[in-house]
Amino acid sequence: xxxxxxxxxxxxxxxxxxxxxxxxxxxxxxxxxxxxxxxxxxxxxxxxxxxxxxxxxxxxxxxxxxxxxxxxxxxxxxxxxxxxxxxxxxxxxxxxxxxxxxxxxxxxxxxxxxxxxxxxxxxxxxxxxxxxxxxxxxxxxxxxxxxxxxxxxxxxxxxxxxxxxxxxxxxxxxxxxxxxxxxxxxxxxxxxxxxxxxxxxxxxxxxxxxxxxxxxxxxxxxxxxxxxxxxxxxxxxxxxxxxxxxxxxxxxxxxxxxxxxxxxxxxxxxxxxxxxxxxxxxxxxxxxxxxxxxxxxxxxxxxxxxxxxxxxxxxxxxxxxxxxxxxxxxxxxxxxxxxxxxxxxxxxxxxxxxxxxxxxxxxxxxxxxxxxxxxxxxxxxxxxxxxxxxxxxxxxxxxxxxxxxxxxxxxxxxxxxxxxxxxxxxxxxxxxxxxxxxxxxxxxxxxxxxxxxxxx
Amino acid sequence: xxxxxxxxxxxxxxxxxxxxxxxxxxxxxxxxxxxxxxxxxxxxxxxxxxxxxxxxxxxxxxxxxxxxxxxxxxxxxxxxxxxxxxxxxxxxxxxxxxxxxxxxxxxxxxxxxxxxxxxxxxxxxxxxxxxxxxxxxxxxxxxxxxxxxxxxxxxxxxxxxxxxxxxxxxxxxxxxxxxxxxxxxxxxxxxxxxxxxxxxxxxxxxxxxxxxxxxxxxxxxxxxxxxxxxxxxxxxxxxxxxxxxxxxxxxxxxxxxxxxxxxxxxxxxxxxxxxxxxxxxxxxxxxxxxxxxxxxxxxxxxxxxxxxxxxxxxxxxxxxxxxxxxxxxxxxxxxxxxxxxxxxxxxxxxxxxxxxxxxxxxxxxxxxxxxxxxxxxxxxxxxxxxxxxxxxxxxxxxxxxxxxxxxxxxxxxxxxxxxxxxxxxxxxxxxxxxxxxxxxxxxxxxxxxxxxxxxx
Numbered sequence: 006x007x008x009x010x011x012x013x014x015x016x017x018x019x020x021x022x023x024x025x026x027x028x029x030x031x032x033x034x035x036x037x038x039x040x041x042x043x044x045x046x047x048x049x050x051x052x053x054x055x056x057x058x059x060x061x062x063x064x065x066x067x068x069x070x071x072x073x074x075x076x077x078x079x080x081x082x083x084x085x086x087x088x089x090x091x092x093x094x095x096x097x098x099x100x101x102x103x104x105x106x107x108x109x110x111x112x113x114x115x116x117x118x119x120x121x122x123x124x125x126x127x128x129x130x131x132x133x134x135x136x137x138x139x140x141x142x143x144x145x146x147x148x149x150x151x152x153x154x155x156x157x158x159x160x161x162x163x164x165x166x167x168x169x170x171x172x173x174x175x176x177x178x179x180x181x182x183x184x185x186x187x188x189x190x191x192x193x194x195x196x197x198x199x200x201x202x203x204x205x206x207x208x209x210x211x212x213x214x215x216x217x218x219x220x221x222x223x224x225x226x227x228x229x230x231x232x233x234x235x236x237x238x239x240x241x242x243x244x245x246x247x248x249x250x251x252x253x254x255x256x257x258x259x260x261x262x263x264x265x266x267x268x269x270x271x272x273x274x275x276x277x278x279x280x281x282x283x284x285x286x287x288x289x290x291x292x293x294x295x296x297x298x299x300x301x302x303x304x305x306x307x308x309x310x311x312x313x314x315x316x317x318x319x320x321x322x323x324x325x326x327x328x329x330x331x332x333x334x335x336x337x338x339x340x341x342x343x344x345x346x347x348x349x350x351x352x353x354x355x356x357x358x359x360x361x362x363x364x365x366x367x368x369x370x371x372x373x374x375x376x377x378x379x380x381x382x383x384x385x386x387x388x389x390x391x392x393x394x395x396x397x398x399x400x401x402x403x404x405x406x407x408x409x410x411x412x413x414x415x416x417x418x419x420x421x422x423x424x425x426x427x428x429x430x431x432x433x434x435x436x437x438x439x440x441x442x443x444x445x446x447x448x449x450x451x452x453x454x455x456x457x458x459x460x461x
Numbered sequence: 462x463x464x465x466x467x468x469x470x471x472x473x474x475x476x477x478x479x480x481x482x483x484x485x486x487x488x489x490x491x492x493x494x495x496x497x498x499x500x501x502x503x504x505x506x507x508x509x510x511x512x513x514x515x516x517x518x519x520x521x522x523x524x525x526x527x528x529x530x531x532x533x534x535x536x537x538x539x540x541x542x543x544x545x546x547x548x549x550x551x552x553x554x555x556x557x558x559x560x561x562x563x564x565x566x567x568x569x570x571x572x573x574x575x576x577x578x579x580x581x582x583x584x585x586x587x588x589x590x591x592x593x594x595x596x597x598x599x600x601x602x603x604x605x606x607x608x609x610x611x612x613x614x615x616x617x618x619x620x621x622x623x624x625x626x627x628x629x630x631x632x633x634x635x636x637x638x639x640x641x642x643x644x645x646x647x648x649x650x651x652x653x654x655x656x657x658x659x660x661x662x663x664x665x666x667x668x669x670x671x672x673x674x675x676x677x678x679x680x681x682x683x684x685x686x687x688x689x690x691x692x693x694x695x696x697x698x699x700x701x702x703x704x705x706x707x708x709x710x711x712x713x714x715x716x717x718x719x720x721x722x723x724x725x726x727x728x729x730x731x732x733x734x735x736x737x738x739x740x741x742x743x744x745x746x747x748x749x750x751x752x753x754x755x756x757x758x759x760x761x762x763x764x765x766x767x768x769x770x771x772x773x774x775x776x777x778x779x780x781x782x783x784x785x786x787x788x789x790x791x792x793x794x795x796x797x798x799x800x801x802x803x804x805x806x807x808x809x810x811x812x813x814x815x816x817x818x819x820x821x822x823x824x825x826x827x828x829x830x831x832x833x834x835x836x837x838x839x840x841x842x843x844x845x846x847x848x849x850x851x852x853x854x855x856x857x858x859x860x861x862x863x864x865x866x867x868x869x870x871x872x873x874x875x876x877x878x879x880x881x882x883x884x885x886x887x888x889x890x891x892x893x894x895x896x897x898x899x900x901x902x903x904x905x906x907x908x909x910x911x912x913x914x915x916x917x
Contacts, residue, residue: 201676205774214738219761220657220859223789224753225733227743230762231697238694241687277681282670287683287814297680305675306686307777308768313785318661320787321763329769331776333679358743366774403676
């Protein structure tokens, strides 16, 4: 391992040059005119992987190609891990807010500034450099590794799910490693061990067969907008809890260990309030903001539509009223079960003076890797050694669909070892990647394979 | 009076021909291309009034002219009544739903079919024919009469208010007579003695400074759409009553006489339910539908707007949520007082996790003429004699702004003696006026002046 770490140390400047090469491809998946750039970027990656000693191939898809690259085959069964990343980037617009051109990588201090620097080229490139260090120093890799780099992450990974399904017998791994999330600070390396799931529905209440004159008929029929307000109002109680029967039944309680970890995160409630621009924070009683946004489920109205919405007034009783709703779910809530309970509750609460229509989608399950599990502990050890700081276990409030896909289709857990800092401007102008995170990520990756194999 | 009634009887056929002439003018005030038709129609009315013995003049306004026509001046002070009407009509579109062209009056049985037949040309023309009968038979009119026919009623009577204000010293009447409402059935002549008023407001709740990702932030801030639902839900209790403190304080209770009158109206609750297309009727406990829509105040949501309203979903916490609201008021609720109480109640109920913004308009007061008053009783006698059926006292759920204007500016009450039947299709294709209502209206008008003067 000493040789590997020494190799990483001495080659940093070249690594940065190579990453800059990768960042020069304007691989914007959302913009059709950049399709050739995505292909050129994928070709460059194949070439680069081959140069460092991997066998690489491009797999065509209806969209942009998926690159698969493997470490050299060895006799005998060994643990096999997948590193996932994506070479496509967000659109760079608006250009005028960039201090340097988005596809002309610029270094200022420890910042490497370019579109895609943190999201995600810099992060998966760190893993490639770690494996290069093994291969170029002739150090024995204790496991097999496959890199899967896709080109459609920023547009929804449309080709990835069918790709995984079609090859699910061949793609068998002991874990997936993904560096596409964040760490709270340079001195707080992090493993994201939980993501929230999601269930969405649209509720429509229909009253009279057409908008009615509120003078002529007001008072004699239910107003669907009022019925919707009264119905939705009942979905949350005075303590900020969702009232759907059984809603919290499968929620895994936050352990003292987790609470302790979440409390290590920087930032204050007051800072959060100011950042969001609200007069006061609000949420389920008995939990901190961080707990509320990551470890507790929610019932959110995303949109309301009813009656007249233009300038001035219109004296009508609307014929219908509609709400778009998403619930964020946490382990072990199951979207199907929650959806069923939600629909039953809405039906029970809805007055018989209006007709209730519900359309629901399939939802996404929440994700949780046991923070005390062997793989997580191994990853924490590698983070600690690489960054020389005690790593923190974090949860994310959003969903990452690919993580669910890996679990659902390949039956494998993901280790989310994000290297992006909160101020890296992912998806925004002046995206950057910190070169210390880049180097730390390489060391973490190099150590990770040792630790993971020990944990097997 | 015998001569007057005889004159009316023998001249019906000519009256219908003359009304058809009036109906041929496409005096659509909403459509600028019809401005010449409105002027031609007004000219025709001046000419016609002069022919029957009135002194008539057109008063220019920034919009369409107002016609004033008076019975011949007599020495000495006599009661003076104003007959209000309007010669403009609703747009006829959609043309393809008319069985005969809207401006080619067609007679089928007792129906005279044309745009404006019931609303309002046929109705004010009945009053003109009654005064013609007095003047042409040399019968002594016991009072002075002025006809005020405007050309902008269907577009909001924009010129009428300033006209009344400017001439308020000159326009002094003992009562206004308006035939522009309806009667429930041919055998149920009616006097509308009450109208509801109105107060409108727009409520906006502002939360975060921008739409937030419901995954990253859901659970830690109030959702303005949910806050709005919970706020509005509290505005009405389980008995269907508005919860605003003091809301019912000034409401004049329905008297046994009124209840009895309202019960005489045709139509069943089930018929009403089917007509409105609702699964069940709904309203304040303890009142019938007719009472609820005419004699009780309401709190109606006219529109809801928040967050994402397009196809599919968007996982956001909306930055704001808005509701448009109108309250229908009944005597003696005062819009200003109700608005003040409403705003105070909203402020009291609104959680401090969102910012409350309210914009309110000035509102319109409710209207009530004492049904036991001398003028009303006089009008009922004339209805009874003219239609040979016991008239009914009715209330309307909507507002008629001109009635408030006459009260507010000229300080005079209006007697609403509508001649339109419920199936007259006012504002709809195939508008008609029943020739029996036309003739009955003439008789009623002829008798009315005698009865009103007796009641003075």
